Amino acid sequence: MPKLTIDGMEVTVEPGTSIIQAAEQLGIEIPRFCYHDKLSVPANCRMCLVEVEKSPKPVASCAMPCADGMNVFTKSAIAQKARNGVMEMLLVNHPLDCPICDQAGECDLQDQAVAYGFDRSRYNEEKRAVKDKELGPLVKTVMTRCIQCTRCVRFGEEIAGVNELGVIGRGEHLEIGTYVEQMATSELSGNLIDVCPVGALTSKPYAFTARPWELRRTESIDVLDAVGSNIRIDARGGEVLRILPRLNEDVNEEWISDKTRFAVDGLKNQRLDMPYVRHHGKLQPATWQLAFDAIAENIKGKKIGAIVGDLADCESIIALKDLMKALGSLNLECRQDAAQFDTSQPAGYLFNTTIAGIEKADAILLVGTNPRTEAALVNARIRKTWLANRIKIGVIGPQMDLNYPVKHLGAGPETLEELLNGKGAFADVLSKAKNPMIILGAGALKRADGMAIQALARKVAEKYNMVRDGWNGFNMLHIAASRVGALALGFVEGTPETWSKVNALYLLGADEIPIDKIDAKAFVIYQGHHGDKAAARADVILPGAAYTEKNATYVNLEGRPQTARQAVFPPLDAREDWKILRALSEVLGKTLSYDTLAQVRERLVKENALFGAIGVVQPAKWTSFGKEGKCDKSPFVLPVNNFYMTDPITRASKTMAECTAAFVMSPKKKAVAHG
Amino acid sequence: MKKAEAHIAKYPKGKQASAVMPLLDLAQTQHDGWIPEAAMEEIGRILDMPRIKVFEVATFYTMYNLQPKGEHHLQLCTTTPCWLSGSAEVVKACEKHLGIKMGETTADGLFSMSDVECLGACVNAPVIQHNGDDLYEDLTPKNVIEVLDGLKSGKKPKHGSQTGRTTSMGVKGATCLHELAEKAGVKKC
Numbered sequence A: 001m002p003k004l005t006i007d008g009m010e011v012t013v014e015p016g017t018s019i020i021q022a023a024e025q026l027g028i029e030i031p032r033f034c035y036h037d038k039l040s041v042p043a044n045c046r047m048c049l050v051e052v053e054k055s056p057k058p059v060a061s062c063a064m065p066c067a068d069g070m071n072v073f074t075k076s077a078i079a080q081k082a083r084n085g086v087m088e089m090l091l092v093n094h095p096l097d098c099p100i101c102d103q104a105g106e107c108d109l110q111d112q113a114v115a116y117g118f119d120r121s122r123y124n125e126e127k128r129a130v131k132d133k134e135l136g137p138l139v140k141t142v143m144t145r146c147i148q149c150t151r152c153v154r155f156g157e158e159i160a161g162v163n164e165l166g167v168i169g170r171g172e173h174l175e176i177g178t179y180v181e182q183m184a185t186s187e188l189s190g191n192l193i194d195v196c197p198v199g200a201l202t203s204k205p206y207a208f209t210a211r212p213w214e215l216r217r218t219e220s221i222d223v224l225d226a227v228g229s230n231i232r233i234d235a236r237g238g239e240v241l242r243i244l245p246r247l248n249e250d251v252n253e254e255w256i257s258d259k260t261r262f263a264v265d266g267l268k269n270q271r272l273d274m275p276y277v278r279h280h281g282k283l284q285p286a287t288w289q290l291a292f293d294a295i296a297e298n299i300k301g302k303k304i305g306a307i308v309g310d311l312a313d314c315e316s317i318i319a320l321k322d323l324m325k326a327l328g329s330l331n332l333e334c335r336q337d338a339a340q341f342d343t344s345q346p347a348g349y350l351f352n353t354t355i356a357g358i359e360k361a362d363a364i365l366l367v368g369t370n371p372r373t374e375a376a377l378v379n380a381r382i383r384k385t386w387l388a389n390r391i392k393i394g395v396i397g398p399q400m401d402l403n404y405p406v407k408h409l410g411a412g413p414e415t416l417e418e419l420l421n422g423k424g425a426f427a428d429v430l431s432k433a434k435n436p437m438i439i440l441g442a443g444a445l446k447r448a449d450g451m452a453i454q455a456l457a458r459k460v461a462e463k464y465n466m467v468r469d470g471w472n473g474f475n476m477l478h479i480a481a482s483r484v485g486a487l488a489l490g491f492v493e494g495t496p497e498t499w500s501k502v503n504a505l506y507l508l509g510a511d512e513i514p515i516d517k518i519d520a521k522a523f524v525i526y527q528g529h530h531g532d533k534a535a536a537r538a539d540v541i542l543p544g545a546a547y548t549e550k551n552a553t554y555v556n557l558e559g560r561p562q563t564a565r566q567a568v569f570p571p572l573d574a575r576e577d578w579k580i581l582r583a584l585s586e587v588l589g590k591t592l593s594y595d596t597l598a599q600v601r602e603r604l605v606k607e608n609a610l611f612g613a614i615g616v617v618q619p620a621k622w623t624s625f626g627k628e629g630k631c632d633k634s635p636f637v638l639p640v641n642n643f644y645m646t647d648p649i650t651r652a653s654k655t656m657a658e659c660t661a662a663f664v665m666s667p668k669k670k671a672v673a674h675g
Numbered sequence B: 001m002k003k004a005e006a007h008i009a010k011y012p013k014g015k016q017a018s019a020v021m022p023l024l025d026l027a028q029t030q031h032d033g034w035i036p037e038a039a040m041e042e043i044g045r046i047l048d049m050p051r052i053k054v055f056e057v058a059t060f061y062t063m064y065n066l067q068p069k070g071e072h073h074l075q076l077c078t079t080t081p082c083w084l085s086g087s088a089e090v091v092k093a094c095e096k097h098l099g100i101k102m103g104e105t106t107a108d109g110l111f112s113m114s115d116v117e118c119l120g121a122c123v124n125a126p127v128i129q130h131n132g133d134d135l136y137e138d139l140t141p142k143n144v145i146e147v148l149d150g151l152k153s154g155k156k157p158k159h160g161s162q163t164g165r166t167t168s169m170g171v172k173g174a175t176c177l178h179e180l181a182e183k184a185g186v187k188k189c
């Protein structure tokens, strides 16, 4: 292992480590533009030049591997002078328009120009201008600001899996462009904004909204899919202005999906900000007391059921469960999509391999799922793994557009049965694989024979040695952020359909159930933050808080509990959800035993120990689950048709509506003619 | 397609994308001296590479024309040695004489101008390449007009140096080596 000296400090590194990485280990920061630790290294910006003893010229530290005995100076006069020169060249064609640039205040070029730039320009010739590109409704371009670092091109190729951006022309005329003119059609395109070190690629919906130094930052968790991406919420006053990714190598690395990033405007529209009670068939504004009284009066003596929606947090789920139990309810459900599977064994409903674990897989079988639309970052991991090792990926389900090559094996359960009998080419692939995995999606479970399919998938996993010491390749891919948490808290009682028979129904943000199936005479309580489908049916509405407005726990699809933090207050009369339930319980004479958030969390841990270790996945014990039986022949149907609209928040978002129009409605690959 | 396959066969399997340059060239010669978008798309398909990658290559090399060019395609070198020897004035003279700007084609379709990087003939700078082939060298704002008029009249002027130099012999004729040779006792030829 090479041992070298950087700025007088000794360090030993893995062979193949570059100087820039070694310096990072020592906490020495070397300026850079083109280097990005998740992308390949082109070494084309030259900002990272350092002095290396016995080397005649300064060296690009991002591309130079460490060698034994190297003596590197990152702050010497030579390094400084080299960087000054690079900076001057970079600024030759840069418009220096920081006052009207959204990147200002968080721009690498701006920061590094302060450190290495000249205080005036010696360039008296004409600057060049580059035509802006049309990349669709999310990414705004000001291409004259581009410094040709090619990070965006590499991101498209290596992470997003869309080869749409490229380096066009050469020399003075070199620019970043698309093939003719084309939109960025990736569900990860928003990350281009973060990847671009300057203001060439910025957020279109967020354009000219705020300066970074005006924002209050809150570290939180995304809930618009079940991945639980780590995010940073930037707010000003009472308004959430934007959402950025936060690094978590185990979950989302440093990316987030476009839905996570751009649905924020949905938090402002269609909000429920005060309680409502239905009088003579019409919903009318009410006080909390009136709303609670109406509930107390109307549920008396009734058979009550409760459904947990996709965005519900664990604190409110446990509060709802405790209250329902106190009321003697036998109808609890968290699977709005009526997916049928065995909920008694965690190993049967978790993503056991873990997201980071995907990278160790060498063969993947996707069953009834399109990870690209259901969990974009799980998909990014699969692609990453494919890119690194060209692993084999098989699909059972409908044909779909994935950004890695797959082998389509069949459409329904019988293909899975064949596989169990060792038939087909993919059986060979699986039996030869060292770490095979299976991913079972809602498309395979949202049907009457879901239990049997789950059992079938388990047997396939067992047959191909997918589960053994140190490796568990059985995975279920959930779509809802609340799902695993609710399952862990045992929020299932009765069968998925029985709620249609109760005569009082408590909906905790449940909007995706078939509303028309609710008994016409049933008394419906809706607690949630958006006036979406279910609120219109409700008899009483209790305004709750969205995920940016509460301190709450969510468990992601791996079974990893994570904490979302409050960035802003809920609007007007709306309140944090568990508190609403706590207050209601008192009016109903079934007072819940907790008064503070800490006490609720204690209750969570008592219900399931996994809540005791925030951020950690506890491997589930492998047991038998599912119910063997006959499977129907019908093909699997995917649960998500429109990636951009899956829940009340995204349905209320204008940006998501624009994306739907641009990417889903019109044929995806259609190029937009421009100029 | 046969020719294309012959090119592809030169590269190891899986590295077929390497054939992109000969294929672009093939498309250009087969298509009136320029490469239409459809051809690039087709090349991308044949070589199984994203079309943007084909586009990148095609736009990098000035030898690939992505638009139809006039009968006489003038490729004017503007790289440093040519520029130091006055290429800017030559460009200006051409633009004035033909009434078009760099990158344009005359209305009668006779002349196109494009700027290119070093043509490897810097010793006789400034230099213009005609239809991707012959070089006119040692140009001045004056003699370049003669070249243009010659081309226009249909009589192709002699290529090479326009100041009468033999290849890249020094401007004063063959000198130093001569004297040296004499000194060394070589007989005058």
Ligand code: SF4
Pocket (backbone or CB within 6 Å): A145, A146, A147, A148, A149, A150, A151, A152, A153, A176, A195, A196, A197, A198, A200, A201
């Ligand atoms: S647009 Fe941004 S990321 Fe892309 S090359 Fe230019 S500066 Fe780099």
Ligand code: FES
Pocket (backbone or CB within 6 Å): A031, A032, A033, A034, A035, A042, A043, A044, A045, A046, A047, A048, A049, A060, A061, A062, A063
């Ligand atoms: S960071 Fe090393 S050359 Fe760009």
Ligand code: FES
Pocket (backbone or CB within 6 Å): B077, B078, B079, B080, B081, B082, B083, B117, B118, B119, B120, B121, B122, B125, B126, B127
């Ligand atoms: S610089 Fe013009 S030919 Fe080399």
